[in-house]
Amino acid sequence: MYAFNYHKPASLEEAAELMANADDGAYLSGGMTLIPTLKQRLASPSDVIDLSGIEGLSGLSLDGNRLHVGAMTRHADVAASTAIPALADLAGRIGDAHVRNRGTLGGSIANSDPAADYPAAVAALDATVHTNKRSIAGGEFFTGLFETALAEGEIVKSVDFCVPDSAAYEKFPNPASRYAVVGVMVARCADAVCVGVTGAGACAFRATALEEALSADFTPGATDGVAIDDGDFNADLHASAEYRAHLVAVLTKRAVARLI
């Protein structure tokens, strides 16, 4: 690890100020991606700004049909929650127990790893991302490979999700890392069907062609014949773009099968 200055601010204002004054700062939440990246010398920030000392960024609360999840809420705490069983299921399948004891929702989505699990839920559950500056619609949050709509220095405070009538998350995990080769969340919320996909493309997205087919006929077979454009899909040593497109269809079918 290269040397850096470590800070643990007590407020969002102090954190933002430290970032503004740093040559090349990095926010740290659970550290389950950033610390391995630092150790491999793939990043060399001048300042690491730990957000764990800021009060009020963790915990879950239900407000009508919206579930409010603080950005510093750990995967283990979401996995143990009951308001949205599909979200708890998703969180309980991230990494391993030790990762879930440290990793956070805010850290995961701010990183926008194409193979992370939470982005599928942000896409599928009509999420809103609240930052220290504004609120961002879930559909506009992920903008590309490790890219989000967050401005320089902007901090995710919380995310709220629609509590769906029903939802299911299906994932084809990489057998070594448990990252999603592809992950699909299917959610039904007031007659609308949402299909959030992670792992397949540069960042999470909604599969609108599948949503239309499932809105007309909510059965696994309804996805047959729906063309999934893999032109922009990821292709690497784990899976080709064509294979990922196939997984999107298969995992969607499995999710739907669990919901009927």
Next chain:
Amino acid sequence: MNVTLTVNGTEHTLDVPDNTLLVDVLRGQLGLTGTHVGCDTSQCGACVVHLNGDAVKSCTVLAGQADGAAVTTIEGIGSPDDLHPMQAAFRDNHALQCGFCTPGMIMSAIDLVQKSEGLDEQAVREGLEGNLCRCTGYHNIVKAVLAAQQNMAQGGN
């Protein structure tokens, strides 16, 4: 920077560089070498300790993040004359071969058993996903955790 850690019940205030990892404090500064570094890439789990009661990979926690926290290492759960039920179960079930992964396995397994009820073989295997045994001795490790679950429920730790 200064960090204060309560390790196995004893408070220590230490002056460390900002980029120090928790595992390096434990092993290098406090001499608690029971916690192992296997992969150093956050995958193998040999370095697992309890941080405020949760199993974490101490090679992937900065000392600053642990400031003010309570840490329990393999040295803090039992002694050669008074083994923790999980340690005793590992011994009784021949759940260690080379022994390198054992401290992390035991710390993970204790956290798993403490936070779960009625674990079966599959749940133990899934619960220990983050711990690798290069001897591939998983079968007896799972047996040991299932045995310890019973002993811990009957009044152990």
